[in-house]
Amino acid sequence: MALTAKIQLLVALRFFASGSFYRVVGDTFGVSVATVSRCVSNVSIALCRIAHRFITVPVGNAASETKRGFFDIAGFPNVIGAVDGTFIRIIAPKTNENDFVNRKGFHSLNVQMMCDHRLRITNCYADWPGSAHDQRIFKNSHLGRNLENGNRNQQM
Structure with a gap:
């Protein structure tokens, strides 16, 4: 059935x-x-x-609202999102198993996420093994590259 x-x-x-x-x-x-x-x-x-x-980086009016929201919460000007990485525990893969062991000693993916002032996820990048450093992930993400190049109004 x-x-x-x-x-x-x-x-x-x-x-x-x-x-x-x-x-x-x-x-x-x-x-x-x-x-x-x-x-x-x-x-x-x-x-x-x-x-x-549903998961989109704010642009235009949404970006202005997000900037206002972060300023109201914490006094930070011109912020369109808070970015951090998190470990998502996985079963050890059969290939490149050591790459997935994170600094805490368990197998994981290192997932980069960004949220707005309302804690809504606006960007997610989940293509890296647990051993990858957050900075490396950010530099290689569309989000990181677009922000670095000043392309704040493009989808990231």
């Missing part, structure tokens, strides 16, 4: 929110491990396809 799109979404969201094993999530919904895996994959692909509609 096929799962509805709503149930697939709920299964994937439960997995994303809990970080639990597929078996635990599957038991919650009464579905198999393979079904949970397919739900997580399908929903992840769907989210990636539409992410650009």
Whole structure:
């Protein structure tokens, strides 16, 4: 019996929110491990396809509002976002395994994110192994290159 799109979404969201094993999530919904895996994959692909509609660097009026917001919160002028990196724990990959060990000693991706004054994610770059330094990631990202070149009104 096929799962509805709503149930697939709920299964994937439960997995994303809990970080639990597929078996635990599957038991919650009464579905198999393979079904949970397919739900997580399908929903992840769907989210990636539409992410650009929701995760965008502010430009124009949105940039002005963000700058005002950061100034109101902290007195920082001309800020369009707060950028930082975070480690997302992963299972050790079979190739280049050592590249994914971060400075804290576990396997991860080093994900760079930027948020606005309302804590909405406006940029996400998740292409680097855990051992990569935040500065290296920033310098090689579209966000970093565009800001460095003064291209603040382009999508990053």
